[in-house]
Amino acid sequence: MKIDDLECLLLSTYELLDSIDPSDFSLCLAVICHVADRRFSDVMIQQLLHDNVSKSRIFLYDNLLHTRDENYNPEFSMQDHILKAFYTSRTTETTLTKPQKEVFDNFQECRRLIVSAPTSFGKTRIIREIIRHNNYRNIALILPTVSLLSEQYRDIKDSISGYVVSKTSKIKIEPDRNYILVLTPERMSAFLSENPEFHFDFFVMDEIYKTDFKLNDDRFRVFSDVLLRLAQRGSDFYLIGPYITDFSQRFRALFNAKMLKFEVEIVQKDFYFLDNVGLKGSHKIEGRFIKIVGDKFVNLTRLTSNDYIDGKFLIYRYQKRYVEESAGKFSSARSEVRWDSNLIRYLEKTVSPEWKLVSCIKKGVAFHHGAMPRHIQDLIVDEFNNSSGGGIDFLFCTTSLTEGINTSAKNVVLYDEKIGTGDPIGVLDRRNIEGRAGRFMRHFVGRVFHLEAYIENNDDRVVEIESLDSENPSIEAIIQFDDELLSEAGHHKKNQLKSTMESVGLPFEMFKENKYVSVGGQASLLKYLITSKSWEQFSFMGGMPNAEVAKLILSCIYDHLFTESDRGRNFKDEVGKSILLQLTSYYLFYKPSFTELLSSATIIKFRPKIDSRIRYIFDLTSRYFEFIWPRYIMAFQNIYNYAAKINDASPISLELMIAQLEYGTTKNHEIILKDCGIPSESIRKISNIFSNCETLDDVQRVKKLRMRNIASLLDPIEVRIFNRYI
Structure with a gap:
């Protein structure tokens, strides 16, 4: 665009900023961002751009312009200063948009x-x-x-x-x-x-x-x-x-x-629709042409191999295994970059030198999904956000990285137009993913590439709460709330349920206590415990049941409380049940490290390929050991003790069993460290230092006093993790 035309555009934009129509305001920001992104050196253009920024009240655009271009030096009028002061808090000195x-x-x-x-x-x-x-x-x-x-x-x-x-x-x-x-x-x-x-x-x-x-x-x-x-x-x-x-x-x-x-986009998005079926042929991107063919992966490599498409890439795939496979395939054709040797050494030692992520990082590529431990997820994002050169430039992810996580991605590629179930992606998920393109105070404009066609539906995106709004709320929802927090249908259903429970002697309050555990499953378990009267099989001495009793409890839970979703495809039959109980018992009583789990004969037999095995252990740990089992064991304890009271049997306490599964420990100071995000392998090295800590305050106080000692016991990446979370 010629300078004269650009001046006219900015002058028109300045006038349009007087409009009270939100769509006009959005249009003005689009002009400001796209002009700012081009880095014009003309003094008049810079002044007009600044005047528009000031009038838009997005004052931080000026900060970014100064950061990106040391020659950006427009004049600030008294009105500019007054306007900015109006949007700047006297309490915090923060300037709001x-x-x-x-x-x-x-x-x-x-x-x-x-x-x-x-x-x-x-x-x-x-x-x-x-x-x-x-x-x-x-x-x-x-x-x-x-x-x-x-x-x-x-x-x-x-x-x-x-x-x-x-x-x-x-x-x-x-x-x-x-x-x-x-x-x-x-x-x-x-x-x-x-x-x-x-x-x-x-x-x-x-x-x-x-x-x-x-x-x-x-x-x-x-x-x-x-x-x-x-x-x-x-x-x-x-x-x-x-x-x-x-x-x-x-x-x-x-x-x-x-x-x-609000619909206004503070960071603008440029959209490119590169459907490999219906839109084959040449497409103009940043002034140059790229040819789209029938192979999506080829199209991805063409996009990412062009220097004129600058910035880092976030590539969405809809399932964990596809994220890992695509990252591996993508990295195989790339040369090695400068990589963090401490990070590589840490991942090799705590997970496996054969893990695909290790070889990917060396090529400037990584993957990210929800089953990965939180500290590894954060290390990957840190490396991706590193702007000092080298590191990770291409990050393959599921929705684990599209739900509010800030990254330095200028480019977002939707490789798939599906969600994890394989269903077509909805408007909310799609826009959430698209929203990751560009980061405020780092980019004016982000790019979104769609490699598949998607159906533009008109989802209303109205958020509704089950107990308040559903015409057919679940029993598990309606028993949790008082009548004023229920829809008319929920209120009627709750009264019916109460009457039914009272008529057969079922304890309504106990069912309510076990939040969102299947009511039918609870009733089945309670009936089994009352009628079997084999109380001695569940009794144990001390704070923790032995392996035999624990296995009986877990088996009972699986039979009565597990839903089809809980069983999943891995543990859906008797063979699957046996494997899950065996692995849970091993984790509970032998306290294996990740590498020991990785070499377990049972898991090797079930998942012979190393990457599949690693992903399987991540999922097993985060989903079953840390979430599903603890919730159901607590419900089992409540139901068992209710039945035991009726039959004059002794109550049981499964608190230590729950803690061992959820946190990998029963020691209070280690639970605090694990709850903060410190991995178990690191906790084992420094546990004695914090043995007298009862609160997070205590942990933080000891950290200040003994950080040098702590650092001597941890490797550099573990020190980074520790400082991040504590």
Whole structure:
């Protein structure tokens, strides 16, 4: 574009910024970002660009322009300074964007706010402002993934004073101290159950669309349960998520909540549709042509091998095994880059030198999925975000990296138009993935490449809560809440269920206590325990059952409480059950390291290929040992002790068994370290140093005093992990 034309464009944009139409504002930001991305040296263009930035109230665009170009030096008028001061907090000296200030001002007015806005909007940045402008004693920040949790924890820890900031639910509450708990919904649920009298004055829930029962995944119930329990206690709240059009009207009415919706993209997106079936042929990208053929992988390599398509690449694939396979295939044709020898050595030692990730990293490629341990996920993202040269430039991922995690990817490639189940991708998932293209304060424009055709449907993206909105809520949902938090259908169903239970002598409150465990499964287990009367087979001395008793308990749980989803394709029959019980017993009583699990004859027989075996162990550990078994063992304990009381038998306690599976230890100080994200292999090396610690505060105090000793026992990557999480 000629300079004269560009001046006219920027002048027109300046005038259009007076419009109150949100679509006009979005158009103006698109012009600003695309002009800024081109780095024009003309003095007049720079001045006009600055004037537009100032009038748009996205003042941080100017900061990025200064960072990218030392010759960017427009004149600042008195009006510019006054405008910026209006959007800058006197308390925190933080400059907000125009939409961010609108959110902050609305929160200060209504105190219960739901915000839908695109990625890079800066929704989480407003959290700091809310906390520092209000006199809250206890605060909860609830985030869906451990990576997001760690990121938010560090941000709050560095910027907010006067609070005990904890990302573990195992915390000793002292009445004269103020707390900010940064937890996943599962950990928050555990905290609320263990501390029923504790009151939060304010809570935040990120990725709020995950409360929607229409997702029909394994987590929506715990998300909605935590949300409703906290909201019922009269707390202020700030609920945030991307690309939703509405949020449960019943929830908003019950809790007098206001909703704001924004469509404005602070980081612009350029879209390229490169369908390998219907759109073969030449496509112009950044002024040059690329030929699209029938092979998607060939198209991917053509995209990523062109220097004029600058920036790092995030490549979405819909399943874990495809993520790993594609990364391996992609890296095989690449030359080695400069890589972190400490990271490679750490992965070889703690996982395997044969792991595909090791060879991928050496080629500047990596993969990321939800089954991987949290510390490895974060190490990979750190390496990807490293801008000092070398490292990882191409990261293959599932949705594990598209749910709010900040990366330095300028380019996002949707290799598949599916989700993990194989179903077509919905609008919310697709837009969430697309939203990862470009990062605020690093890019003005991101690129999105679609390598398959997708159907543009009109999903309304309305978030609904099962107990409030569903016309046919599950029994597991309706028993959890009081009548005012149930839909009419739920209220009717709950009364019927209560009557049925009372008529056959089933304990309604006990079923309620075992949150979201199948009511039918609980009834089946209770009937079995009462009628079998083989109490002695479940009795044991000491705090932990022996291997024989533990296996009986696990078998009982599998038979009565496991759902089809819990069994999955790996453990769906008697052979699968036998393998799961054998591996669980081995993990429970022999406490093997990851490398010892990897060399287990049972697992080798079941998964002979090394990468498949590693992925299998990751999934086994994170899904079964740390999540499914602990939840069901606690339910078994409650049901068993109810039945035992009826039959005058002795109660049992399975707390140590649960802790050993969930944390890999029964020692309190090791549980705190594991809850923070420290891997078991590292904990074993430094456990004695923290043996007298009872709280996270104690752990942090000992860290300050003995960090040199701690560092001498850990390798460099373990030190990095330790400093990140503690």
